[in-house]
Amino acid sequence: MNLLKFHTTLVLCLTGISVCAKTILVDPAGSTKSIKQAITQAAAGDTILVKPGIYREGNIIVNKPLVLIGEGRPVLDGDRKYEILTIHASNVTVSGFRIISSGVSSVNDLAGIGAINTDRLVIRDNEFAETYFGIHISNSRNSIIENNRLSVSARSEYETGNGIHLWQSTQATIRNNHVTGHRDGIYFEFVTNSRIEGNTCERNQRYGLHFMFSHDDEYHRNIFRENGAGVAVMYTRNVTMTYNLFEKNWGNSVYGLLLKDISDSKVTSNRFIQNTIAIYMEGTSRTEFSENIFSSNGWGIRLQASCDANTFTRNNFMRNTFDFATNGTLVLNSINGNYWDKYQGYDLNKDGIGDVPYRPVNMYTMVVERIPTAVLLWRSFLVFLLDRAEKVFPAVTPENLKDEYPNLRPHDLST
């Protein structure tokens, strides 16, 4: 028995790194004054505890599994020249720092924290200010990025990189971050099986969220507000987007959500409020849009004729200038069972479903689609008459694009 106990202890001490890990203190007033020095001293699995102060150490490279903890939010300053933290090892945790002024270079993509070829990286509770890229992760697995705040005061999108940038990664979790002022708030390219939850991306220069070739990802409860061009998602399949809020993305070709070549995805229970175009779709297939709220948008949905087999059901369309716009007459999508506040039909059998179908594309939408300036005549008596005439004898609008079972009352959607 004793021998067995001894063996267990020995094995634990030899292999279980955490048991024997030590903590190295970095303090401007202590013996170890720089983080670089601490990293050199540290063994894999050690914790480096950084005391308050301003650390100007150029490019700090983390090349072994370490836990870096900032106490009292120490500042890592890149002097506008360097990438501040570069991580090359797995099992690294960085938390509690304020990371400012990285170098600016579009050739090297300098970042506040850059990580290449890592596994189980954790970046938590940091503040980033005036970094070119905030967090730049490539070729990594199982990264967790949470509770960080990133902000930049750049004037144009050429002066700044993306807030949280992931490339060629898998199983990342991006949670409760706040990104503002960057080029793209969150940028994904070739990132799969990841979750993006509870983030707020506002007033970014280009897109709040931008992803391409990022299959099997989930986006929940994020807020995308007042971004330069809204949210753009492209060339991806099997994406789930739920409970997100897309708000006040205003301007010419600015979209709440731009879908381009997306297939087999779900857009459910989101809110689209006061966007110029809530959803713009191009080449989108087999995607389900349900239980979303479209309220006070310029256009609710702008569907290009290249989309097919999408279903829109149980959505609420309220106070939009135009509910639905399309550029073709062939109808390959189903839009049954939504609530449209412009519906004027009746319900004789009192089942809450309108007895006459609703055609959400009105004639003037088609005119505005061709001549944007014509929107100035919207809501004039003339346009009203034209629309009425068109409703009686559809000539311009796609006759078959209709909701066969429009709801008379808004769906009760608790989002």
Added chain:
Amino acid sequence: MTRVIKYVFYDILRTRFILLYTLFLLVSTIAMFQLDTDTGKVILSLMNIVLMVVPLVSIVFSTIHFFNSYEFIELLLAQPVNRKIIFLGEYFAVAFSLCFAFVAGVGLPMVLYGADASGFTLLYSGIMLTLVFVSLAFLSSVLTRDKAKAIGIALLFWFYFSLIYDGLLMWIIYTFMDYPLEKITLALVSLNPVDLARILMLLQLDISALMGYTGAFYKEFFGSNLGLIFSSLVLLVWIVIPVWGALRIFTKKDL
């Protein structure tokens, strides 16, 4: 002048038309608020009243009233009273009573049921349109001595601004769609008070769609208070110019 206004005002009240007009506005506004819980939609329906009914009633009523009080005006002219004062007295009395009817009929229920910024814009544009069309009515009244002709001119004004002008504008937009039309359409729109009031409302109700425009000029115009200031100023011009013209004709006219 206040005495002239007072007499004309009593005269207007005696015809009971203003009371009926107030009642009509009141009943339809309350009915709309009762039928629909969404304030935005109510404002939208009310907007159609403001853009169509209010100008029509204002211009027709003012014209008829002017001719009905022709004898009264002639009587006053026999007295040592300045023509200018008589004319402006008539104008202010009619304009005030119509504005009062509108505010009481639409504004009161709106305040009771709770209104937002778009509601107040609606009230504002309603008042402005009333004033503009009373001005136009006085102009058409002094242009001719024949009552039927004057009503005809008044109706033509209304038709022109509510329908024909937009038709022309649409034709221009269609014909020149390949050219940058932004500034031109905006200039053309300001040549029509009804369109201006409509754009004031669009700025409230459809701002998201208006922001979808090409060109920084539009973004600036719609995004800031510039649109509001610009359209208010132009509406003011639309009120003052016809009255001024009518006044000039009236003071020189052989009645």
